[in-house]
Amino acid sequence: MSGRVLVVEDDVDTADYVAKGLREAGFTVEHVADGRDGLYMASSSAFDAIIMDRMLPGMDGLSVVRALRAAGVETPILILSALSQLDERVMGLRAGGDDYLTKPFGFSELHARIENLLRRRGGKAVETTLRCADLEMDLLSRKVVRAGRSLDLLPREFKLLEYFLRNRDRVVTRTMLLEQVWDYRFDPHTSIIDTHISRLRKKLDDGFPKPLLHTLRGVGYRLSETA
Amino acid sequence: MVKHSDDFWQNHGFRRFAPSSFLIFAVVLVLSASAASLVVVYRTGERIISERERAEALDERDLLQEVDQEQGLNSVASAVARRTRFASSGEHYGLFTAAGEPLAGDIVGFQPEFRGADWRVMHLARPSSMTLHVEGAVLPDGAVLVIGRSLANLRTFERSILYGFVAAVAIVAVAALAAGLVLNFLILARVDAIAATAERIAGGDLSARTTIADRRDPFGRVGASLNVMLERIEELLTGMRTVTDSIAHDLRSPLTRMKGALARALEPGASEAQRLDAIEAAHEEADHALATLSALLDIARAETGLSRDMMQVVDVAALVEELVDFFTPVIEDAGQRLEVAVPPAPVVARVHPALLRQAIGNLLHNAAHYAGAGAVVQVFVEEDDDGTVRLTVADTGVGVPQDQRGRVQQRFVRLDPARGSGGSGLGLAIVAACAKLHGGVLRLEDNAPGLRAVLEIKGT
Numbered sequence: 001m002s003g004r005v006l007v008v009e010d011d012v013d014t015a016d017y018v019a020k021g022l023r024e025a026g027f028t029v030e031h032v033a034d035g036r037d038g039l040y041m042a043s044s045s046a047f048d049a050i051i052m053d054r055m056l057p058g059m060d061g062l063s064v065v066r067a068l069r070a071a072g073v074e075t076p077i078l079i080l081s082a083l084s085q086l087d088e089r090v091m092g093l094r095a096g097g098d099d100y101l102t103k104p105f106g107f108s109e110l111h112a113r114i115e116n117l118l119r120r121r122g123g124k125a126v127e128t129t130l131r132c133a134d135l136e137m138d139l140l141s142r143k144v145v146r147a148g149r150s151l152d153l154l155p156r157e158f159k160l161l162e163y164f165l166r167n168r169d170r171v172v173t174r175t176m177l178l179e180q181v182w183d184y185r186f187d188p189h190t191s192i193i194d195t196h197i198s199r200l201r202k203k204l205d206d207g208f209p210k211p212l213l214h215t216l217r218g219v220g221y222r223l224s225e226t227a
Numbered sequence: 228m229v230k231h232s233d234d235f236w237q238n239h240g241f242r243r244f245a246p247s248s249f250l251i252f253a254v255v256l257v258l259s260a261s262a263a264s265l266v267v268v269y270r271t272g273e274r275i276i277s278e279r280e281r282a283e284a285l286d287e288r289d290l291l292q293e294v295d296q297e298q299g300l301n302s303v304a305s306a307v308a309r310r311t312r313f314a315s316s317g318e319h320y321g322l323f324t325a326a327g328e329p330l331a332g333d334i335v336g337f338q339p340e341f342r343g344a345d346w347r348v349m350h351l352a353r354p355s356s357m358t359l360h361v362e363g364a365v366l367p368d369g370a371v372l373v374i375g376r377s378l379a380n381l382r383t384f385e386r387s388i389l390y391g392f393v394a395a396v397a398i399v400a401v402a403a404l405a406a407g408l409v410l411n412f413l414i415l416a417r418v419d420a421i422a423a424t425a426e427r428i429a430g431g432d433l434s435a436r437t438t439i440a441d442r443r444d445p446f447g448r449v450g451a452s453l454n455v456m457l458e459r460i461e462e463l464l465t466g467m468r469t470v471t472d473s474i475a476h477d478l479r480s481p482l483t484r485m486k487g488a489l490a491r492a493l494e495p496g497a498s499e500a501q502r503l504d505a506i507e508a509a510h511e512e513a514d515h516a517l518a519t520l521s522a523l524l525d526i527a528r529a530e531t532g533l534s535r536d537m538m539q540v541v542d543v544a545a546l547v548e549e550l551v552d553f554f555t556p557v558i559e560d561a562g563q564r565l566e567v568a569v570p571p572a573p574v575v576a577r578v579h580p581a582l583l584r585q586a587i588g589n590l591l592h593n594a595a596h597y598a599g600a601g602a603v604v605q606v607f608v609e610e611d612d613d614g615t616v617r618l619t620v621a622d623t624g625v626g627v628p629q630d631q632r633g634r635v636q637q638r639f640v641r642l643d644p645a646r647g648s649g650g651s652g653l654g655l656a657i658v659a660a661c662a663k664l665h666g667g668v669l670r671l672e673d674n675a676p677g678l679r680a681v682l683e684i685k686g687t
Contacts, residue, residue, distance in 0.1 A: 086525045087537045196558045
């Protein structure tokens with residue numbers, strides 16, 4: 001996927017790390033280190049996504065986000081912060097951010113979230129059927145069928161699979177699942193997500209020649225036809 | 228030298244006698260009140276004396292005028308001469324012809340202003356320099372009668388008033404000083420006790436407490452609040468020490484393991500798969516350390532009340548059901564059975580949703596991890612009439628011994644070190660902090676068998 005991404009981050013190492021990764025992933029990256037410059041750039045030029053640090057010189061990251069939203073700029077914004085996730089995530093989203101990521105983070109996590117933001121921006125059309133290969137989910141009748149065979153899913157499994165289908169072919173991290181499906185904060189001691197995934201996988205892939213739900217080592221999961 | 232003299236004053240308690248601003252204020256007040264009353268007394272006294280003397284002078288004038296009418300000027304002259312002779316000090320007389328020639332009396336220098344002078348203050352040069360109140364009268368044949376009264380009486384009066392004032396001020400000053408010193412001494416003695424405690428604290432003795440004579444007076448209350456404050460400070464400092472030690476310990480372990488894993492990955496002979504395994508292990512340890520840090524941040528925020536602006540009104544019953552649903556697979560995988568009892572109607576309360584979710588999640592996680600296979604995990608949501616909401620997670624597992632239940636709520640406490648692979652030791656501490664933020668408590672009770680954790684939320 002490609003697109004123009006604005007990175008507003010005053011820490012040089014983090015900015016370089018993010019910009020390098022995004023460029024390698026095919027994005028065009030603009031970088032500014034100051035909140036005011038960020039506000040100017042974001043409101044004067046078209047970007048596909050903005051990565052905004054929470055604490056910036058010149059103007060606080062949340063204030064920039066608020067100002068952009070007040071000015072009618074609808075570009076998806078991912079907020080980065082080293083502050084406590086418990087409150088800051090909600091504050092970031094309240095200010096008008098679309099997603100929130102706590103430092104330190106892995107690039108794969110950031111990449112997955114940016115892709116997720118770009119997709120959300122792209123397809124807002126009302127879908128009633130989600131598909132991946134021979135898997136089909138009807139959102140109205142809440143029925144899931146794979147290769148003509150009906151799958152009997154619990155509501156929580158349905159919710160999880162729906163999230164995967166909406167992010168088909170994209171990397172989904174454990175943290176994203178916890179936050180966006182269950183609104184729960186990531187805790188590495190609990191392997192809850194793995195438990196949920198293995199149950200879903202059993203119903204989804206058992207007895208079919210080709211698995212759809214793939215585990216990506218150290219990163220997360222992906223629902224796709226090919227591994 | 229200066230330092231030495233300071234010490235000297237202090238060591239000998241002289242600083243107690245330094246006039247406090249209160250004392251100065253009292254003295255100024257007393258002095259100005261005395262001065263004001265002095266002025267009033269003086270004015271009044273002066274008027275009374277002056278008027279009495281004038282009345283006497285007028286009587287004498289009238290008398291002498293009568294003598295003149297009945298017996299003629301010569302009789303007046305001899306009367307004046309007689310009066311002059313027997314006059315007490317301060318009484319002066321004069322009688323002049325129409326031309327101003329003295330006829331009798333000790334006032335001998337004629338002045339035209341004598342005619343018609345009505346209690347006028349005049350300065351006379353002869354026979355001696357003096358200042359008089361003068362009452363003058365022109366007799367029918369043009370002769371001038373002068374009756375003078377010296378101002379000396381008034382001066383005497385002034386002087387006695389002044390002496391009285393000085394005496395009064397002296398008495399007041401001595402009395403005020405004495406009272407001030409006694410007050411100063413009493414106050415300082417009590418403040419000193421408090422200050423001494425504060426100094427001991429500053430010196431590092433955190434166990435110092437001030438003694439309280441009487442809780443009802445202001446000093447007693449100050450001392451009592453000081454003690455409460457000290458109690459809290461000591462508690463916080465002890466907590467802080469424990470936390471720093473535990474952080475050092477708890478971050479050191481995952482970091483050490485991480486380092487070990489990375490060293491494995493760097494070994495020359497390691498295969499690709501071994502390297503990847505080692506790196507993944509290191510990655511997990513990093514997550515572990517980060518989670519410990521964010522848990523500590525959360526606890527700190529909850530305990531200081533910083534999270535309060537994130538409170539919102541939600542249906543707690545729905546929130547709990549959602550979480551239970553989320554944890555169901557974990558509990559089932561642990562070989563346990565789950566029972567949930569939630570009121571059918573929404574249980575609305577003002578809460579911090581993220582923190583509450585975390586707290587209930589921790590309780591469910593603990594049950595799944597420690598209650599053991601075959602246990603029954605029960606979750607209740609109850610609401611009291613006063614709006615208190617009780618969230619209960621009970622299990623029928625091994626439980627926690629009574630004497631350990633308080634301890635497990637503290638940070639970094641793990642009951643069974645052998646189970647070291649477990650959590651950060653912060654799980655219940657977060658739950659306790661959550662309860663505190665919501666104005667409630669976390670109670671750990673005996674579920675006979677097993678553990679019953681009750682998280683109380685005060686409705687606001």
